[in-house]
Amino acid sequence: MTKPKVAIVALGVCSGCEVTIVDTDEALLDILNAIDLCHLQIATDFKYEDIPKELDVAIISGNIRNEENKHIAKMLEERAKIIVANGSCACFGGIPGLGNLWRNENLMDYAYFDSPTTENPDKVLPDAEVITLTERVYALSEVIRVDYMIPGCPPQPQTFVEVITALLEGREPELPNFNLCEQCERKRNAKKMPTIRRWTEGVDDDGETCLLEQGFLCYGPATRAGCGAICVNEGNAPCIGCYGPTDQVVDQGAKMIGAIGAMADVAAQEGEADDPEEFAKKFVDPVGWLYRFTLPSSLIKEKREDQ
Amino acid sequence: MKKITINPVTRVEGHMRVEVFLDEDGSVKDAHTSTVEFRGYEKFCVGRRVEEMPRIVSTICGTCPVSHHLASAKAGDAVYGVEDEIPLTAYKLRELMHMGQIIHSHLIHFYVLAAPDLVLGPDAAPATRNILGLVDAVGVDFVKEVIRARATGQELVAATGAKRLHQSTAVPGGITAVLSEEKRRELLEKVKSDVLPFMEKSIQLAQELLFDKYADLIDTFGVVETSHMGLVNNGYLDLYHGIVRVMKPDGEIYEFEARDYQNEIAEIVHNFSSMKSQYLKRMGSPEKGIYRVNALPRINVCDEINTERANELLKEFRNKFGRPTQQTLLYHYCRLIEVMHAAEKAVEILEDKETITSTKNRIKLEKTPSEGVGVIEAPRGTLFHHYKTDENGIVREANIIVATSQNQLAWNEGVKQVAKQFIKPGEEISQGVLNRIEMIIRAYDPCNSCATHTLPGKMPLELVIYDSNGEVVETLRRNI
Amino acid sequence: MSEEFEPNIVGFACNWCTYAGADLAGLSRFEYPPTVKLIRVMCSGRVDPSFILEAFARGADGVFIGGCHVPADCHYQRGNFKAWRRIEILKKVLEQLGIESERLRLEWVSASEGQKFSEVIAEFTETLKKLGPSKIKGGVEID
Ligand code: SF4
Ligand code: SF4
Ligand code: SF4
Numbered sequence: 001m002t003k004p005k006v007a008i009v010a011l012g013v014c015s016g017c018e019v020t021i022v023d024t025d026e027a028l029l030d031i032l033n034a035i036d037l038c039h040l041q042i043a044t045d046f047k048y049e050d051i052p053k054e055l056d057v058a059i060i061s062g063n064i065r066n067e068e069n070k071h072i073a074k075m076l077e078e079r080a081k082i083i084v085a086n087g088s089c090a091c092f093g094g095i096p097g098l099g100n101l102w103r104n105e106n107l108m109d110y111a112y113f114d115s116p117t118t119e120n121p122d123k124v125l126p127d128a129e130v131i132t133l134t135e136r137v138y139a140l141s142e143v144i145r146v147d148y149m150i151p152g153c154p155p156q157p158q159t160f161v162e163v164i165t166a167l168l169e170g171r172e173p174e175l176p177n178f179n180l181c182e183q184c185e186r187k188r189n190a191k192k193m194p195t196i197r198r199w200t201e202g203v204d205d206d207g208e209t210c211l212l213e214q215g216f217l218c219y220g221p222a223t224r225a226g227c228g229a230i231c232v233n234e235g236n237a238p239c240i241g242c243y244g245p246t247d248q249v250v251d252q253g254a255k256m257i258g259a260i261g262a263m264a265d266v267a268a269q270e271g272e273a274d275d276p277e278e279f280a281k282k283f284v285d286p287v288g289w290l291y292r293f294t295l296p297s298s299l300i301k302e303k304r305e306d307q
Numbered sequence: 308m309k310k311i312t313i314n315p316v317t318r319v320e321g322h323m324r325v326e327v328f329l330d331e332d333g334s335v336k337d338a339h340t341s342t343v344e345f346r347g348y349e350k351f352c353v354g355r356r357v358e359e360m361p362r363i364v365s366t367i368c369g370t371c372p373v374s375h376h377l378a379s380a381k382a383g384d385a386v387y388g389v390e391d392e393i394p395l396t397a398y399k400l401r402e403l404m405h406m407g408q409i410i411h412s413h414l415i416h417f418y419v420l421a422a423p424d425l426v427l428g429p430d431a432a433p434a435t436r437n438i439l440g441l442v443d444a445v446g447v448d449f450v451k452e453v454i455r456a457r458a459t460g461q462e463l464v465a466a467t468g469a470k471r472l473h474q475s476t477a478v479p480g481g482i483t484a485v486l487s488e489e490k491r492r493e494l495l496e497k498v499k500s501d502v503l504p505f506m507e508k509s510i511q512l513a514q515e516l517l518f519d520k521y522a523d524l525i526d527t528f529g530v531v532e533t534s535h536m537g538l539v540n541n542g543y544l545d546l547y548h549g550i551v552r553v554m555k556p557d558g559e560i561y562e563f564e565a566r567d568y569q570n571e572i573a574e575i576v577h578n579f580s581s582m583k584s585q586y587l588k589r590m591g592s593p594e595k596g597i598y599r600v601n602a603l604p605r606i607n608v609c610d611e612i613n614t615e616r617a618n619e620l621l622k623e624f625r626n627k628f629g630r631p632t633q634q635t636l637l638y639h640y641c642r643l644i645e646v647m648h649a650a651e652k653a654v655e656i657l658e659d660k661e662t663i664t665s666t667k668n669r670i671k672l673e674k675t676p677s678e679g680v681g682v683i684e685a686p687r688g689t690l691f692h693h694y695k696t697d698e699n700g701i702v703r704e705a706n707i708i709v710a711t712s713q714n715q716l717a718w719n720e721g722v723k724q725v726a727k728q729f730i731k732p733g734e735e736i737s738q739g740v741l742n743r744i745e746m747i748i749r750a751y752d753p754c755n756s757c758a759t760h761t762l763p764g765k766m767p768l769e770l771v772i773y774d775s776n777g778e779v780v781e782t783l784r785r786n787i
Numbered sequence: 788m789s790e791e792f793e794p795n796i797v798g799f800a801c802n803w804c805t806y807a808g809a810d811l812a813g814l815s816r817f818e819y820p821p822t823v824k825l826i827r828v829m830c831s832g833r834v835d836p837s838f839i840l841e842a843f844a845r846g847a848d849g850v851f852i853g854g855c856h857v858p859a860d861c862h863y864q865r866g867n868f869k870a871w872r873r874i875e876i877l878k879k880v881l882e883q884l885g886i887e888s889e890r891l892r893l894e895w896v897s898a899s900e901g902q903k904f905s906e907v908i909a910e911f912t913e914t915l916k917k918l919g920p921s922k923i924k925g926g927v928e929i930d
């Protein structure tokens with residue numbers, strides 16, 4: 001049996017998704033034995049031109065931030081039978097997708113002209129051939145066909161291993177399609193959220209009760225399980241939603257707003273909640289939190305400007 | 308020099324591009340590297356809650372997320388005016404996380420990126436000059452030890468940061484992680500058994516390679532006269548916290564507090580690269596103010612190291628090479644001294660059972676947030692995060708000076724030297740020049756992810772040579 | 788320009804109160820602008836925030852949600868309160884995304900308030916005319 005030809009390619013990334021592949025330890029060896037690896041940017045010396053014209057699987061991490069990313073994505077779409085988006089940047093746009101809250105000029109002007117340490121009296125900018133930003137940040141699936149997703153920033157090794165192993169075995173990958181709260185060890189009592197508190201006040205966290213019930217924003221109710229609720233269980237920190245939503249959800253932020261609204265109302269019924277306007281006022285920077293990982297693939301996608 | 312036209316096909320390869328410019332008679336006039344990535348973190352952090360910043364900026368780099376995570380939390384401490392009040396437990400947990408990262412990041416660099424060159428020789432075929440070739444050369448058992456030592460570093464990170472990458476625990480005022488007694492003992496055992504003895508072997512290997520095998524190369528290759536920067540604490544090497552010390556090429560020293568970095572460091576913009584460069588303002592100009600960061604400079608600037616074995620290694624090193632040493636290839640060795648230090652430090656921290664397993668890990672933030680600078684020695688050098696917030700702690704301005712780009716002016720000098728030496732009018736340009744350039748750039752362990760605020764630590768390299776009319780005369784490629 | 792602009796409003800009306808109110812408005816011939824396309828839902832609490840965002844994404848200039856009066860009229864007890872909470876948060880989200888929060892409007896309209904319904908829509912239409920077309924021109928692609 002010939003081994004499937006697989007390429008692992010990084011587009012607009014921090015490279016964490018590639019580091020994670022290395023972190024799959026022994027499972028990695030099994031995977032490597034079962035495939036014919038044609039391209040892996042960080043560990044070997046292959047070049048893009050070595051990528052075969054016909055590939056079985058392309059595992060792509062990263063979003064589309066410049067013309068080069070786009071070009072490579074399109075090339076892979078043509079060559080690969082199966083495209084796997086690896087990591088939240090590829091799946092949803094990722095944290096750099098927050099760049100969509102500004103225009104490219106704003107991002108560049110600050111970095112090259114206005115930052116307090118920059119000395120640039122002649123207003124030098126990198127040439128247009130050097131920086132070729134796309135109009136905004138795109139998730140991979142906005143630009144090319146994506147057949148499977150491995151969510152997470154970065155995906156935990158078990159998530160990566162499940163998707164890849166399933167594909168190698170010729171079965172459908174099975175990602176949990178329920179919410180993260182189900183993997184959380186914290187106690188949920190009344191499922192009520194009386195108010196919104198900043199995590200700067202987290203010194204009051206009792207370490208046992210559901211964070212939302214204590215008023216701290218935690219993305220559990222609108223995030224796909226699979227990481228083992230690692231941030232909450234291991235780190236005593238809120239989930240920030242890096243695994244994105246479950247299958248049927250179109251917009252992770254909207255889903256979370258729904259959940260918060262419902263929990264706040266439970267508290268209100270007992271006369272314990274801020275009134276709706278007060279409550280919303282305490283939600284500081286909702287977009288930066290609700291769309292931390294998914295802005296480019298959300299319903300609105302970017303900040304709208306006057307034309 | 309004429310405006311160059313860049314062939315879009317070659318742009319598409321994600322290489323770090325080296326551009327060499329020839330004058331009329333065909334000799335080298337100038338050379339530099341160029342990167343193309345840009346993401347704009349500093350701007351899109353505006354509007355975010357400052358306590359969320361550690362979990363946003365860690366994604367600047369997947370190779371050293373801990374550095375950004377912690378520098379950001381430290382900036383947050385300063386924004387809330389509590390930088391000197393962090394509970395000792397939090398301080399130590401953060402420091403432990405950082406030591407874990409130093410261990411795994413430096414070891415990966417040494418064994419995956421540097422050692423294949425040094426063990427197999429710079430002239431071995433690129434196809435074997437990689438980690439697989441190294442496995443053949445040093446044997447599978449040794450490589451297993453490498454993997455175990457590095458994995459221990461990652462475990463220190465996971466135990467304190469919850470995630471191995473893009474940690475979730477550091478916050479202004481402390482950290483949310485708690486270390487159990489069981490975990491403490493397990494980690495302590497591992498550092499003692501899997502890292503410390505292994506580092507002795509590594510040091511020995513590096514000494515054979517660098518001090519003996521490549522002794523000639525060290526003194527002649529990519530040597531540039533620059534200043535050096537790194538954090539020290541009472542003169543001791545300190546990777547987590549301290550005052551910024553600069554050593555000029557003549558050995559003279561000055562120091563400044565990180566919060567004054569704006570008066571000391573300026574950034575310039577290049578039209579040929581998305582990466583800015585930094586220089587020391589006190590020296591007056593980018594040419595005079597050229598400086599370096601990362602392991603070699605840190606070893607140069609510190610007086611001593613406050614862990615025993617690393618300090619011995621430092622003394623030995625200093626006797627042999629002097630202070631400051633400008634030999635670029637010695638970065639590789641200095642990294643190993645630092646790993647030794649990090650491992651010893653981790654043991655020291657883990658042995659203090661009382662402190663490290665305490666749950667007193669955060670303090671209440673009561674002052675009005677305003678402005679703060681956080682600094683840390685990332686594996687690749689001094690890293691500054693500076694935030695200004697409104698009275699609600701919403702970031703209004705963010706400035707980040709990453710480690711890698713601070714070496715850019717220096718490696719460009721090195722690249723120019725090699726180009727001048729190997730590219731001569733009328734002579735054929737050989738692949739050998741690429742090997743040399745590659746080794747220089749690699750010594751700095753540049754991380755494009757950080758520097759352009761993108762892309763992996765491993766950089767394919769492309770050399771483009773332009774004639775005096777700006778026409779491409781030759782393109783050579785090599786994947787680092 | 789702005790005189791000619793006819794805003795495009797997507798309305799979600801709860802079956803029990805507002806939808807009935809709108810019906811009444813029609814029957815009683817209360818004039819209201821034909822700008823609104825009304826979608827009947829069982830309760831304002833069933834309006835998923837994503838419906839609202841999707842309406843904007845598809846090019847709506849304004850989104851209207853009508854429900855039963857608080858505190859006690861909702862047939863599912865707290866649906867109206869939940870809608871209210873969600874909409875307050877959504878307004879903040881919209882503002883941050885550069886979409887004026889006035890484009891999202893929640894009103895309590897009972898089955899007997901045909902006139903209120905027509906007034907509200909007329910007023911909302913005016914507001915939107917002043918604001919001009921939504922900045923999401925032609926909508927965004929939705930898969
Ligand atoms: S998903 Fe996260 S880890 Fe992966 S490339 Fe994006 S920012 Fe890095
Ligand atoms: S909201 Fe967060 S803390 Fe609460 S149960 Fe869900 S995951 Fe756990
Ligand atoms: S707990 Fe949430 S933020 Fe943390 S890894 Fe899991 S999905 Fe990501």
Ligand code: FES
Pocket residue numbers: 801802803804805829830831832853854855860861862863864865866867
């Ligand atoms: S039934 Fe009308 S708002 Fe709930």
